[in-house]
Amino acid sequence: MYTADADSSQAVKAQLRLRELILAGELPGGERIAELALVERLGVSRTPIRAALARLEHEGLLQALPGGGYAVRVFSERDVADAIELRGTVEGVAARLAAERGVDASALAAARECLDAVDKVLARRSLTDADFSRYVELNERFHSLMWSMCGSAVIEREIERVVSLPFASPSGFVVVQSNSPRARDMLVVAQDQHRQVLDAIERREGTRAESIMREHARIAQRNLREAVRGQQHERMPAVRLIR
Incomplete structure (x- = not known):
């Protein structure tokens, strides 16, 4: 039946x-x-x-x-850029609330452990496809941990809605970087922002935490431009939907 x-x-x-x-x-x-x-x-x-x-x-x-x-559906580059901008804005609010409300020590420890694992991936001079996959996994975990720190089911629900938009997730364009000579350098910059936002949250610096997360989304904006301009269809076939 x-x-x-x-x-x-x-x-x-x-x-x-x-x-x-x-x-x-x-x-x-x-x-x-x-x-x-x-x-x-x-x-x-x-x-x-x-x-x-x-x-x-x-x-x-x-x-x-x-x-x-x-x-x-096909998307304009502006559609995707707006989705990424929205994600950065909402993540910024989550980071600010986490800093202002305070975060449990165990949650901070879990986030630091995640970032330590990212450091191990980025310690290599050149990254393989497996390294990029591992980075994506850890990157998504860190962002998820940060979202939960705000202590707001409303904010978490809105972030989940935003990141489900096509190409708006924190790792939406990471794969595009994998054939760029600057790939590892850009991930190192992103990792430094991860460390900085966690530090701001721990120090209860809400405005700083929000600003860092909004700036963090700019990396995705740059990756978007490179994906579209470079026509990265082989590495990321979904780019064909952006016209």
Whole structure:
């Protein structure tokens, strides 16, 4: 017997797989999504496929068509820049609140441990693809730990909403750096900002903490420009969606 819970589980799986296909460039920007083709490709029924499509529209990866159905959304460079700017602003608020309200010693210790692990990755003179993957994992963990420090479910929920916007996550464009001769240097700068914001939070310096996080988002803005100008389609196929 097929239950509502089973439908929900299949919808989540379909959503994740569809997101992968879009960001891998296998479903081109502007292309109409054919439901029946997805049913065949993903091996699930139309009900979870429709739920997955609706969720991806909510995320911003798809747009509803006037006559029904969905198409893969394309983005202007300004759209993406605005999403990154919004993320930096909300993260700045989270950092300021964390500093002003104070943070438990165990939370600070967990963040420092995470940054120590990043230091070990960046200690190498040249970084492999595996190093970049490890950096992305640790970078996302640090940002998540910092968000939780603000002690506000409202702020955390808004950050989660913002970072779900296409290309707006803290590691959204890190992969683009992996073939740049300045790659490690830029990650070292980002890591220094991580250390500085944690120091500001620990010292209860709210304005400084907020300013650092807003500046931190500027690195993503620069990576965006390099991705678009350099046409980094091989390293990051999703760049094709930015026009």
